[in-house]
Amino acid sequence: MQAPPSTQIEPSTAMHGGMRCGDCPIRYRAVCAQCEGEELAVLERMKFYRSFEAGQPIVWEGDRMDFVASVVTGVATLTHVLEDGRTQMVGLLLPSDFLGRPGRDQAAYNATAATGVVLCCFRRGPFDQMMQRTPHLAHRLLEMTLDELDAAREWMLLLGRKTAREKIASFIAIIARRQAALQKRRPAGRIALELPLTREAMAVYLGLTIETVSRQMTALHRDGVIEIAGKRGVTLTDYARLIQESGGYSDGGKAA
Amino acid sequence: MQAPPSTQIEPSTAMHGGMRCGDCPIRYRAVCAQCEGEELAVLERMKFYRSFEAGQPIVWEGDRMDFVASVVTGVATLTHVLEDGRTQMVGLLLPSDFLGRPGRDQAAYNATAATGVVLCCFRRGPFDQMMQRTPHLAHRLLEMTLDELDAAREWMLLLGRKTAREKIASFIAIIARRQAALQKRRPAGRIALELPLTREAMAVYLGLTIETVSRQMTALHRDGVIEIAGKRGVTLTDYARLIQESGGYSDGGKAA
DNA sequence: CGGGTCGTTGATCACAATCAAACACCGTGG
DNA sequence: CCACGGTGTTTGATTGTGATCAACGACCCG
Incomplete structure (x- = not known):
């Protein structure tokens, strides 16, 4: 009846290679939501897709991370781990959520695919430059980050009390x-x-x-x-x- | 020997009325850090100071909040409260930290002065407009928000594990x-x-x-x-x- | 001296962690 | 077809950490 999540994923990036931003399911919620025309065209040329199967690591804390990405489909988690192995999730990324931090080249958390995941990726260098030139992009990312901060604080209330x-x-x-x-x-x-x-x-x-x-x-x-x-x-x-x-x-x- | 915090505060806003941004102790860490020249001059004309004694509420969750502010001196806290009174702190604001969210007119948390606090305030409407026109300001606020998000996630690990x-x-x-x-x-x-x-x-x-x-x-x-x-x-x-x-x-x- | 606030200490309790075992469901291979 | 191992989940018995209830102590100021 219910297909396990791991069967929902695309087996390769090939079938995404040709996807147009105009058809993107997260077009109006992702970091690119406010971009149009030439701005969107630039992003479209930059973007590339990566897929992960359920359970696969995306990056490890401390690893070099030379891309940022939007979650297109699936669910990813961010976790912190103490030396003795105790683990706490600190982020739950759903479609349209953003992974990575502009200006930082090391991952601050472990990111893992909880289900099959498809990411829309941008190389960090070009994306950072684009951020400088494109207020729309920076503004949207600020908005999304503020929302995440609110969610994190709600989560803190849950964890603490x-x-x-x-x-x-x-x-x-x-x-x-x-x-x-x-x-x-x-x-x-x-x-x-x-x-x-x-x-x-x-x-x-x-x-x-x-x-x-x-x-x-x-x-x-x-x-x-x-x-x-x-x-x-x-x-x-x-x-x-x-x-x-x-x-x-x-x-x-x-x-x- | 140690003066209680409540004696550290300024008794009124009067003595701040004339402070120049150039002399501000948080000049190079606050949201205005990257502003110079005319940008800073505009902020300088907009700003006004408010003081709070230790223990005083700054805003209550749900209250209309028509300003945003930087903490100049002192320590403020952000807390969430459940219906039955259980309380969790979700933010600890130290000098240079930012209070309030551009584009939102309702406070999402209770803000309280933990010690005497001096805020450098901007009316929200003008500040929002300024944000649109001033990439420096938006960029710095994004940076600060991302740092806060990291801190919140570290805090989640503490609370959870x-x-x-x-x-x-x-x-x-x-x-x-x-x-x-x-x-x-x-x-x-x-x-x-x-x-x-x-x-x-x-x-x-x-x-x-x-x-x-x-x-x-x-x-x-x-x-x-x-x-x-x-x-x-x-x-x-x-x-x-x-x-x-x-x-x-x-x-x-x-x-x- | 009294009252107030803030902090410490003690006794007991309850909730969630831990240790342990069993169960449901799956696909695989004999 | 069923036995098998693997994974994810449930249930049970016991323990331990931090909450709760209660009293006391330190300090400050009027």
């Missing part, structure tokens, strides 16, 4: 909200969705262990907040109920 | 590093410093309770990692030792 149950409920709510946003709807009532992460990755995201994630999922199911279908499938019986369980809806609709 | 002891050690290390950076030195060996936060505020920063903060401070002292002098004074016996206690020095010198 929420219970395990609230963390799980919050995570599901975030996924539900994003899915609704893609369809330009407000989330409400009964919603079916597919989690983009394994239990393991959820644990790394939420600052929990995999066992606690599993237990709280079971508990939310037992209490009638969600239904569970297979490994990735979740249906919330009532969005408002889930928000209550998440310990407070502090995100006042900041996300675009 | 570090033990109470590691959190305390990390916090002290951050303060030591920042203090050293002001003096353009690398932190090393024995370092005396003054904590800019109360135990309460430290707890809110670190996602702990005040009791746990106190206990871990005592424990680090008992184990010879730090010495404690009064409420705010701390001396680390050896910076390298403190870093070990902090659970891993993942911040590879990203902070400017």
